[in-house]
Structure formats: C-alpha cells, structure tokens
Amino acid sequence: MTTNVLRNEIMDRVERLQEMLREHAFDGAIFVQKVDVYYLSGTDQAAHLWIPAKGPALLMVRKSIERAKTDAALDNIIELPGFSDLPRLIEKNSGFLPRRMGLEMDVLPVNQYRTYRGLFPETEMGDISTIIRGLRMIKSPYEISAISRAAKMGDRMFEQVPLILKQAKTETDLALQLEAFYRNLGHPGIVRTRTFNMECFYGHVLAGKNAAVPSASPGPTGGTGMGPFYSQGAGFGRIIPHEPVIVDYTSSVDGYVSDQARTFSIGKLPEHLIRAHQVMIDVQDAIIRYGRPGIRAADLYAKALDVVRGHGLENGFMGYPDPVPFVAHGIGLELDEWPIIGRKSATVLQEGMIFALEPKIIFPGEGVVGIENVFVVTSDGVKKLNQFPDAVSVC
Incomplete structure (x- = not known):
C-alpha cells in the first residue's frame, strides 16, 4: 500500500516530468518499462502509463488491476482491455490525441513501436528516454x-x-x-x-x-x-x-x-x-x-x-x-x-x-x-x- 510520503513523492515526480515534457514540446508520453512505471506511479504491474504535458496521469492496467489500485499513488487507474483501446482511453482522459508523443525508445521493442505507429497514425513520436533518465538521475x-x-x-x-x-x-x-x-x-x-x-x-x-x-x-x-x-x-x-x-x-x-x-x-x-x-x-x-x-x-x-x-x-x-x-x-x-x-x-x-x-x-x-x-x-x-x-x- 502506498504511504502518504511516497504518494507526495510520486506527485512531485509527475509534476517535474510534465514540466520537462512542455520544455521539449511533447504533448505527453507513454511509459511501459516496469521501473519507469513504478517510479511514476508506485506500482510495477503490467500497465501503460500516460502522462500528458498538462492534466492528470492515467494508468491503464493489463494485469493486475487489483494490485495496481492497492499499490499505485495515482487517482486515475483503469483496466486496459487491449492495445487497440489506447487511443480511445487517452483521448477520453485528456480530451485530445497527442500530436507529439514521447516513448522510451532506449528499451521499447521495435514491434511494440510499430504497434503504436499504427494506433496513432497522425502522431509524431519522439524519444523520451533521456528525459526520464535525467529526471531519475x-x-x-x-x-x-x-x-x-x-x-x-x-x-x-x-x-x-x-x-x-x-x-x-x-x-x-x-x-x-x-x-x-x-x-x-x-x-x-x-x-x-x-x-x-x-x-x-x-x-x-x-x-x-x-x-x-x-x-x-x-x-x-x-x-x-x-x-x-x-x-x-x-x-x-x-x-x-x-x-x-x-x-x-x-x-x-x-x-x-x-x-x-x-x-x-x-x-x-x-x-x-x-x-x-x-x-x-x-x-x-x-x-x-x-x-x-x-x-x-x-x-x-x-x-x-x-x-x-x-x-x-x-x-x-x-x-x-x-x-x-x-x-x-x-x-x-x-x-x-x-x-x-x-x-x-x-x-x-x-x-x-x-x-x-x-x-x-x-x-x-x-x-x-x-x-x-x-x-x-x-x-x-x-x-x-x-x-x-x-x-x-x-x-
């Protein structure tokens, strides 16, 4: 269970990341690497973490939604039925689809990147890895x-x-x-x-x-x-x-x-x-x-x-x-x-x-x-x- 100390810690991390997203002209970023997801949410469950440059983060969980709701420090935690639901859920959460989106390209498998390209055909995708690693440094x-x-x-x-x-x-x-x-x-x-x-x-x-x-x-x-x-x-x-x-x-x-x-x-x-x-x-x-x-x-x-x-x-x-x-x-x-x-x-x-x-x-x-x-x-x-x-x- 997330303590108040860790909850405040994670909220601060998310806010600092959002500042960096705005500085680098990203509308938001998707995180899937287990340690990055934990660092920014408080849980290591199998999930996609969407963090917009402004507005609330969204944790979309494949498994286990129960553990994620127990462990994570975020308010918006929902089930992710499948990859194809990502654009719909992100748009519902933030009110828009990103024009420029960050991905952890130092660790993201090529096939998964190709999946994102198909799901977000109008979105420019950029590498977010140096930003998140610099934040964690x-x-x-x-x-x-x-x-x-x-x-x-x-x-x-x-x-x-x-x-x-x-x-x-x-x-x-x-x-x-x-x-x-x-x-x-x-x-x-x-x-x-x-x-x-x-x-x-x-x-x-x-x-x-x-x-x-x-x-x-x-x-x-x-x-x-x-x-x-x-x-x-x-x-x-x-x-x-x-x-x-x-x-x-x-x-x-x-x-x-x-x-x-x-x-x-x-x-x-x-x-x-x-x-x-x-x-x-x-x-x-x-x-x-x-x-x-x-x-x-x-x-x-x-x-x-x-x-x-x-x-x-x-x-x-x-x-x-x-x-x-x-x-x-x-x-x-x-x-x-x-x-x-x-x-x-x-x-x-x-x-x-x-x-x-x-x-x-x-x-x-x-x-x-x-x-x-x-x-x-x-x-x-x-x-x-x-x-x-x-x-x-x-x-």
Missing part, C-alpha cells in the same frame, strides 16, 4: 534515505564474510551463504537493469585467478560463472589461502539498490596486491577530494587515471584485457543509472546525484583487488554511504 531525500539504508544492509553483509570465509570451499559456497543472509534481511533477490541484454544476480563473488577471467560483463570484473550459458559471477572455483576473494554485491531496500565491493583473503596477500589495493583506495580519495557540484564527470575520471598512472598500474585498471571506460556508475531503482563517471561523460555533477565508485585492478592469473562504495553528491562535496572498512580484510 537526481535523487530526492526519500530516495537518498532508501539507498542509505541499502548501503547499511551491505555493511551488515560484509560483516558476515570474515565469519564464514574459512569454511567456504568455493565461490558458489560463499555466495550461497551471503545470498541467504541478504534474503533474510529483505533483499528481493533481483537486481534490475536498463541496458539491453544486461543481467545481474546479486553481483559477483570471485576468488583467485578465476576473478581475472574475462567475460561479457559490462563492469571491470567477470569471473567464470556457472558456464557458457551464464559466464559471469560465482563458479566452482576454490577459495585458496593467500589469494584475493572479491565480494561485489548489491543490496536493496524498497526497490533501491546499493552497490559495494570489498577484498578479503585467508591469510596475508602478496605485497604487490596489497599495494595495488591501496592505490584503488587512493583513487577513491582523489574522487572525494575533487568531487563536488559543477565538476565534469570526465574530469573526475581523468583524476582517477592520473592516480593509477602515477603508480604504473594502468595496465589492468578497470578490466583486462578490455578495460571499461568508466570508474563509477549511477544507481537507484536500477543498477545502471546515470551519471557515469567515465572518459566521454559530459555530465556535470549536481547535488542529489548518487554513484557507485568501483576502482579495481585485475592481475591475470592471480585475481582482482579493489573496492566499491556509494557516494551522494552534496552541496559541498561527495559523501560516502558505506561504512565497512576499505582495507583488505584478512581472515
């Missing part, structure tokens, strides 16, 4: 609170790792126990992403040389996974003393994600890995020093590279043999939100942005060291939300 106090609580959940999980690492024989064994701990805390067991074909199941638990195995994962690390059908994350690699074990897991509270990573070992790691791990902490410290509203994301990425190059560790930084061109990514209801702190990012930091900073370095044949923490941009800098120590935890 700036977090409200409600969202910052949810992500902060998710970060605390992550800290609690990391406290468990030293207690069970010595008994865990394989990556999967460790992952199983950590995931059970998370589920008991209320983690939904799913991590939502927007990028096409991107998949994530909690995250990665990677041990020793298996952590350095390349994969199609969009992040700096991959791992062997369970096989060629899912070639990332925990596999059956054994946990061996004096080799790094990296736990890179998401936590989730009220749908909002935190993303964090720490390096562990049974017994002390070799000195070159300890030094490299410290350099990753130095990268984080540089971002903390320079990060503030008004700073270009690309300039922060350059600062990170300067630190790494100053220690001669650019080879393997953020991936090997194919490093990713970023050091941080936005988080929220999805794992892969804006902003991106990367090489070509034109984003300028603003108060309310939240990003997961993940400096890591891969040593082929040995493993991965590094960290990941969540930061919120405040009026005078960036604030770290995770509290578990960044140093290598020796068990």
Whole structure:
C-alpha cells in the first residue's frame, strides 16, 4: 500500500516530468518499462502509463488491476482491455490525441513501436528516454534515505564474510551463504537493469585467478560463472589461502539498490596486491577530494587515471584485457543509472546525484583487488554511504 510520503513523492515526480515534457514540446508520453512505471506511479504491474504535458496521469492496467489500485499513488487507474483501446482511453482522459508523443525508445521493442505507429497514425513520436533518465538521475531525500539504508544492509553483509570465509570451499559456497543472509534481511533477490541484454544476480563473488577471467560483463570484473550459458559471477572455483576473494554485491531496500565491493583473503596477500589495493583506495580519495557540484564527470575520471598512472598500474585498471571506460556508475531503482563517471561523460555533477565508485585492478592469473562504495553528491562535496572498512580484510 502506498504511504502518504511516497504518494507526495510520486506527485512531485509527475509534476517535474510534465514540466520537462512542455520544455521539449511533447504533448505527453507513454511509459511501459516496469521501473519507469513504478517510479511514476508506485506500482510495477503490467500497465501503460500516460502522462500528458498538462492534466492528470492515467494508468491503464493489463494485469493486475487489483494490485495496481492497492499499490499505485495515482487517482486515475483503469483496466486496459487491449492495445487497440489506447487511443480511445487517452483521448477520453485528456480530451485530445497527442500530436507529439514521447516513448522510451532506449528499451521499447521495435514491434511494440510499430504497434503504436499504427494506433496513432497522425502522431509524431519522439524519444523520451533521456528525459526520464535525467529526471531519475537526481535523487530526492526519500530516495537518498532508501539507498542509505541499502548501503547499511551491505555493511551488515560484509560483516558476515570474515565469519564464514574459512569454511567456504568455493565461490558458489560463499555466495550461497551471503545470498541467504541478504534474503533474510529483505533483499528481493533481483537486481534490475536498463541496458539491453544486461543481467545481474546479486553481483559477483570471485576468488583467485578465476576473478581475472574475462567475460561479457559490462563492469571491470567477470569471473567464470556457472558456464557458457551464464559466464559471469560465482563458479566452482576454490577459495585458496593467500589469494584475493572479491565480494561485489548489491543490496536493496524498497526497490533501491546499493552497490559495494570489498577484498578479503585467508591469510596475508602478496605485497604487490596489497599495494595495488591501496592505490584503488587512493583513487577513491582523489574522487572525494575533487568531487563536488559543477565538476565534469570526465574530469573526475581523468583524476582517477592520473592516480593509477602515477603508480604504473594502468595496465589492468578497470578490466583486462578490455578495460571499461568508466570508474563509477549511477544507481537507484536500477543498477545502471546515470551519471557515469567515465572518459566521454559530459555530465556535470549536481547535488542529489548518487554513484557507485568501483576502482579495481585485475592481475591475470592471480585475481582482482579493489573496492566499491556509494557516494551522494552534496552541496559541498561527495559523501560516502558505506561504512565497512576499505582495507583488505584478512581472515
């Protein structure tokens, strides 16, 4: 059931979106992507959400209308018998058919787009994805609170790792126990992403040389996974003393994600890995020093590279043999939100942005060291939300 706090939050989101629709000369927009629908309505039921540039929003539900009426914060919630009813219902709600309508073209299937073209033959259709992603990029106090609580959940999980690492024989064994701990805390067991074909199941638990195995994962690390059908994350690699074990897991509270990573070992790691791990902490410290509203994301990425190059560790930084061109990514209801702190990012930091900073370095044949923490941009800098120590935890 939607609380008054969430209802007010959603009303504010809809109003801000309508302002942006008017600024970009849209008469309205249809949202169908599950997370966008939830963000703007308060329910994740199968539905079409029509938001006109002016006037009340309309949630047209395929399934389940009962759940939608219980969960959603909107007043106008009706059943959608079929796609062909969309023009009639929109015109009845708003008093017009849109001349220019926005669609989430970054995620909308081509066949569904063609259906809309047939249903609205006189309507110009434009991409609304940058508008909704830009709106979601700036977090409200409600969202910052949810992500902060998710970060605390992550800290609690990391406290468990030293207690069970010595008994865990394989990556999967460790992952199983950590995931059970998370589920008991209320983690939904799913991590939502927007990028096409991107998949994530909690995250990665990677041990020793298996952590350095390349994969199609969009992040700096991959791992062997369970096989060629899912070639990332925990596999059956054994946990061996004096080799790094990296736990890179998401936590989730009220749908909002935190993303964090720490390096562990049974017994002390070799000195070159300890030094490299410290350099990753130095990268984080540089971002903390320079990060503030008004700073270009690309300039922060350059600062990170300067630190790494100053220690001669650019080879393997953020991936090997194919490093990713970023050091941080936005988080929220999805794992892969804006902003991106990367090489070509034109984003300028603003108060309310939240990003997961993940400096890591891969040593082929040995493993991965590094960290990941969540930061919120405040009026005078960036604030770290995770509290578990960044140093290598020796068990």
